[in-house]
Amino acid sequence: MNKNVKILIVDDFSTMRRIIKNLLRDLGYNNTHEADDGSTALPMLESGDFQFVITDWNMPIMQGIDLLKAIRANPKLRSLPVLMVTAEAKRDQIIEAAKAGVNGYIVKPFTAATLKEKLDKIFERIDG
């Protein structure tokens, strides 16, 4: 995958956004942008040419699951890959995210290796 891929990181905690941003930078992905919840992320996605979204679930105003559903419902954004990185670990929630069309699901706390593995897997599928 092109390392210049434009990625949007959505999380209401700025520390977590920084962590993910740093990990992505270590993996060679430098074109990252941030939003603090779904309602700020959606207009950014609609107007920008983002190629990848990493989002938390539990956020004020618009939650990650609703952002995912909004992305899948939008003809322009429908095929955008979405990786969920969240502390939500209930069976029902993971199933809901899968049904909504999530491309990967990472439970916090996670490791750098897990992030790399899931990213590689998603990019492999896109490229393949």
Add this chain to the structure above:
Amino acid sequence: MENTENTAKQPLINLDEARELVMLLEAGMQDEADSRFLELMRRCEPNIYNEVGNLTRDLHEAIRSFAEDPRLRDIADVEIPDASERLRYIIKMTDKAANRTLDAVDACTPLVNKLTSSIDNLMPVWDRLMHGRIDRFEFVTLCHQIDEMLTQTKDNVDVLSSQLNEILMAQDYQDLTGQMIQKVIALVTEVEDELVKFLVSFGRIEGINPQLKSRTDALIDEAEQVKKSLEAQGPATQTMKDSGKVMATQDDVDDLLASLGF
């Protein structure tokens, strides 16, 4: 006529009634006189009796509904213990994060010290080389020293980089404990709200204290706001993981997704 104010207000007692009382007393009918007197008194202050009655009923009602509220029972039985577990978990997580960070610093410090001392060792000979005042033998020794330092530094930089990564990852506690603290705040707000509601329903007797009323409304709004933003569960506590409804590890999540065709 001489006392228009009293006629307008309805007299406390009239002449006939006074005469009746005197008559009863003169006839030695003390009991009848007393009960007639009480009747007259009651007519003067009918509200006191009603108010005491209402107050007692309202208090009884408020206590009963407070004690029987199933939500409150749930809070006491489940959510307060759950909140305590969350708070204990927060202590554990912040402790772990602090130790992870300090361990990483401990691992980095000797490497930095070593680099500093290698540079200090090389500096005098290096200076002489830069000023062209070095003999062949010293030059060869310097080359070996530099070679050794480069190899060592290369290894140490890898360690430093991985330790910096460790410090970075340790900061995830802020997000995870933050979500848990928000949950506990929501619970505390709800309990506060219930207590205020209890006070308000009890305080109805004197009419709701307007200050208390607006405070209650604000609290209810706040509680609803918090609840709305917290429909998600936040990080799972050990009890939740033990219940089996929550995936305990990333591997469990991967297995579940694999079973769904991922």
